[in-house]
Amino acid sequence: MSRTLLVVPNAAGASLARTCLGLVRALDRRGVNVAFVKPVAQPRADGGPDRSIALATATTALRPPDPLSTAHLERQLGSGGLDAVLEKIVAAWQPVHDRSDVVVVEGLSPGPAKLYAGGLNQALAKAVDADVLLVAGWPAAGAGSGEDRAIGAPERGPDPAGDAVKLLAESLAITASGYWSGEHTRVVGCAINGMPAGDPSAAAQLGKVLGERGLRLIAAVPHRPELTWLRVCDLVRELGPRVLSEGDLSRRIKEVAVFAQGIPGGLRVLTEGRLVVVPGDRHDVVMAACLAALSGTRLAALLLTAGTEPDPRVWELTRAACATGLPVLVVDDSSYDTATRVRDLDPGLPIDDLERIEGVVDSIADALDASWLDSLRSTSRSRRLSPAAFRFQLVEAARAADACVVLPEGTESRIVRAAVACAERGIARSVLLGPPDQVAGLARSLGLRLPAGVTVVDPQAAAERYVAPLAQLRRHKGWTEEMARDHLADPIMVGTMMLQQGEVDGMVAGAVHTTAATVRPALQILGTRPGSRLVSSVFFMCLPDEVVVYGDCAINPRPDAEDLADIAIQSAASARALGIEPRVAMISFSTGTSGTGSDVDKVAEATRIVREREPGLAVDGPLQYDAAAIASVAQNKRPDSAVAGRATVFVFPDLDTGNTTYKAVQRSAQVVSIGPMLQGLAKPVNDLSRGALVDDIVYTLALTAIQSRA
Numbered sequence: 001m002s003r004t005l006l007v008v009p010n011a012a013g014a015s016l017a018r019t020c021l022g023l024v025r026a027l028d029r030r031g032v033n034v035a036f037v038k039p040v041a042q043p044r045a046d047g048g049p050d051r052s053i054a055l056a057t058a059t060t061a062l063r064p065p066d067p068l069s070t071a072h073l074e075r076q077l078g079s080g081g082l083d084a085v086l087e088k089i090v091a092a093w094q095p096v097h098d099r100s101d102v103v104v105v106e107g108l109s110p111g112p113a114k115l116y117a118g119g120l121n122q123a124l125a126k127a128v129d130a131d132v133l134l135v136a137g138w139p140a141a142g143a144g145s146g147e148d149r150a151i152g153a154p155e156r157g158p159d160p161a162g163d164a165v166k167l168l169a170e171s172l173a174i175t176a177s178g179y180w181s182g183e184h185t186r187v188v189g190c191a192i193n194g195m196p197a198g199d200p201s202a203a204a205q206l207g208k209v210l211g212e213r214g215l216r217l218i219a220a221v222p223h224r225p226e227l228t229w230l231r232v233c234d235l236v237r238e239l240g241p242r243v244l245s246e247g248d249l250s251r252r253i254k255e256v257a258v259f260a261q262g263i264p265g266g267l268r269v270l271t272e273g274r275l276v277v278v279p280g281d282r283h284d285v286v287m288a289a290c291l292a293a294l295s296g297t298r299l300a301a302l303l304l305t306a307g308t309e310p311d312p313r314v315w316e317l318t319r320a321a322c323a324t325g326l327p328v329l330v331v332d333d334s335s336y337d338t339a340t341r342v343r344d345l346d347p348g349l350p351i352d353d354l355e356r357i358e359g360v361v362d363s364i365a366d367a368l369d370a371s372w373l374d375s376l377r378s379t380s381r382s383r384r385l386s387p388a389a390f391r392f393q394l395v396e397a398a399r400a401a402d403a404c405v406v407l408p409e410g411t412e413s414r415i416v417r418a419a420v421a422c423a424e425r426g427i428a429r430s431v432l433l434g435p436p437d438q439v440a441g442l443a444r445s446l447g448l449r450l451p452a453g454v455t456v457v458d459p460q461a462a463a464e465r466y467v468a469p470l471a472q473l474r475r476h477k478g479w480t481e482e483m484a485r486d487h488l489a490d491p492i493m494v495g496t497m498m499l500q501q502g503e504v505d506g507m508v509a510g511a512v513h514t515t516a517a518t519v520r521p522a523l524q525i526l527g528t529r530p531g532s533r534l535v536s537s538v539f540f541m542c543l544p545d546e547v548v549v550y551g552d553c554a555i556n557p558r559p560d561a562e563d564l565a566d567i568a569i570q571s572a573a574s575a576r577a578l579g580i581e582p583r584v585a586m587i588s589f590s591t592g593t594s595g596t597g598s599d600v601d602k603v604a605e606a607t608r609i610v611r612e613r614e615p616g617l618a619v620d621g622p623l624q625y626d627a628a629a630i631a632s633v634a635q636n637k638r639p640d641s642a643v644a645g646r647a648t649v650f651v652f653p654d655l656d657t658g659n660t661t662y663k664a665v666q667r668s669a670q671v672v673s674i675g676p677m678l679q680g681l682a683k684p685v686n687d688l689s690r691g692a693l694v695d696d697i698v699y700t701l702a703l704t705a706i707q708s709r710a
Contacts, residue, residue: 002102002103003101003131004097004130005132006107006131007106007132008133008175011110011171014109014135015135015194018360018364019135019219021059022368024059025060025362027104027376029388031386035064035096035102036060036062037106039089040073040089051348058354059361064096065092067092086124086127089128093128105130108121133189133191135193136191138193138195168206172210188372189215189372190216191364192220194223218372221367222363224363227356227360229252229253230252230345230347231350232249233249235253235329235345236249239341239342241330243327244304244309247322247328248326251325251327253275256339257274257276259276259285263288273298275299275303276289278303279308280308280310280330281310283310283314289302289326290320294324298445302327302329304331305338307332309330386546387547390578393578394578394674394699395427397706399425399427403506404504405430405701405705406504407433407508408491408509409510410434411434411439412511413446414693420448423452425698428704429453430453430454431457431498433459459488460489466494466497469500469501471483473525474525490521496521496685499683500526500683506684506704506707507522507686509685509688510686518685519555522535522683523681526683526685527681527682528680528682529681536552536678537551537554537555537675537676538552538570538571538574538675539554539676540677541665541673542673544671548648548649550658550673551567551568551571551652552651552655554655555655557654559654561602561603564606565606565607568619569617572584572617575649578706583619583647584647584648584649585623585643585647585651586622586651587621587625587657588600592637600622602653603653606651607621607622618642620641621651628643628644629647629650631645676689677700
């Protein structure tokens with residue numbers, strides 16, 4: 001039976017929209033068929049439009065129904081039309097409810113002009129027979145201005161073990177008293193945003209005090225300052241400055257500082273992530289900031305005030321700093337007024353800031369009580385593996401593997417970012433190959449500090465210890481130690497030898513190298529694993545509602561029937577290892593016996609071989625793609641197949657078909673693809689696309705970590 005969960009704020013500034021999306025994310029991770037409804041669109045305190053639907057669209061594959069406008073709601077309520085309002089809301093909610101396990105409904109936020117919000121939330125809970133989750137912000141964070149202030153506000157105010165806990169618990173108990181149904185309360189839990197970081201006693205104390213009032217704490221979301229940092233482009237959008245040098249507008253503003261002192265007293269202001277506000281005629285400060293940028297300090301931006309640009313001669317001297325990515329902006333206001341305007345910028349989530357949105361949503365999803373989440377799930381529907389569930393499962397499995405992965409391209413910025421992200425998230429430890437000074441300088445220029453989980457090794461210094469072992473491994477090919485030494489000038493060969501010697505658990509490369517350059521040393525040194533005829537690849541395609549496997553889309557140009565069977569068996573094993581039930585479709589231009597020719601015969605023979613080698617594996621072929629993927633087509637073309645219409649593993653007949661299909665789906669349907677993951681090697685080595693994004697590299701590292709423990 002489906003459930004509806006109404007998420008209700010205890011007061012303004014409770015981070016309501018974020019909590020709803022965090023709840024959707026947490027349920028989606030568990031394979032729950034979850035939906036989201038926003039009954040009424042509410043303008044923000046600054047007059048901007050409601051962001052909830054746009055945020056839901058940005059972070060999920062959901063398309064929530066259109067909400068009522070606040071103006072329409074208030075007109076109806078003003079004429080006594082509460083029932084009419086509820087009927088419209090139920091009309092939008094009902095079809096969503098009928099096709100979902102759990103529907104998350106965002107309640108109304110209170111405010112001075114919205115005294116009706118509390119009563120309407122209570123009426124809404126009855127109208128859709130909802131359980132209620134109460135959301136509040138930690139009192140030390142302050143109410144702030146605008147929706148979603150609580151997570152981002154600084155900690156201040158009462159002792160979290162004392163008055164703040166009592167005040168918050170009492171306030172939540174009062175709100176909960178409005179949600180009794182007969183002898184039972186509809187309130188099933190409380191989520192608190194902006195909890196003091198690093199103080200578990202505050203959450204424990206709050207949980208105890210809430211329990212005494214019959215309420216359950218199901219999420220204590222810690223305050224994370226980095227999730228409050230706006231980008232320079234957000235400032236540009238809000239303030240409309242003149243852009244003297246655009247630089248890197250994606251830089252985060254960690255702090256704002258007015259440079260009021262002279263040089264050198266004010267140099268302490270010039271630190272990473274600072275927005276430096278100073279009159280444009282302070283040429284000493286302009287030069288000091290530019291010199292700091294040239295020495296590797298990543299200031300957020302230099303914001304010149306009083307409408308004054310630097311003297312052209314000074315600007316010419318300092319222009320080289322712009323090449324480091326330092327944005328230089330000019331506004332007409334005074335320094336004090338400008339700093340005040342920056343401080344008062346809307347702290348809500350910009351729709352285009354996916355990095356921050358994902359971080360905020362994940363932080364709430366991670367904090368939700370797992371047993372409480374599991375209690376929400378309906379048992380009437382089978383579990384599905386959504387993209388979010390797959391990624392979550394992937395990260396958890398990688399953390400459990402606790403693997404160390406070598407990255408031969410350690411002087412590439414995306415690689416460094418991915419290594420740091422993996423170490424910080426516990427996905428994998430990394431060894432970056434590159435000159436230590438160069439890697440350290442690159443990290444500084446990116447605003448990163450290399451954590452304990454990232455080691456830097458100079459490949460030239462390390463190469464000599466692998467000369468003798470490499471020569472021995474390739475002696476049958478006539479390699480001498482001198483030849484081995486020449487090959488070890490390639491960092492990928494050094495990384496491969498580190499893997500062969502058991503010093504690391506896996507290797508990832510290809511950000512600046514071809515697939516051949518990555519795979520050839522692995523084949524030469526590691527070889528294939530026992531039972532594997534060849535090396536192949538798979539992509540995990542994160543479709544809107546499920547994750548499917550495509551193979552082989554990267555390695556084998558023209559596999560024969562035996563090769564194709566091996567690819568199918570490897571791909572099925574990879575799917576199973578990552579939680580996907582394998583139902584293998586052997587793809588062709590023909591379904592069954594509808595077509596003839598050597599290409600169809602090859603796929604039919606490969607299917608026969610797979611059935612012979614793996615009798616328990618669900619496999620069918622030849623199948624056209626639509627017959628494999630779409631139930632209605634399968635009903636007409638292959639009605640008795642256990643695979644057609646519900647395939648999860650698609651094996652393509654050749655590289656032309658596979659590579660073209662994966663790229664067409666990825667680009668045309670905006671589908672995230674994770675991979676390629678190489679299969680069949682004796683030890684895990686994975687190749688990156690040269691256009692890989694940082695997130696692509698992170699997930700490839702996770703796959704490699706999991707493979708190392710297979």
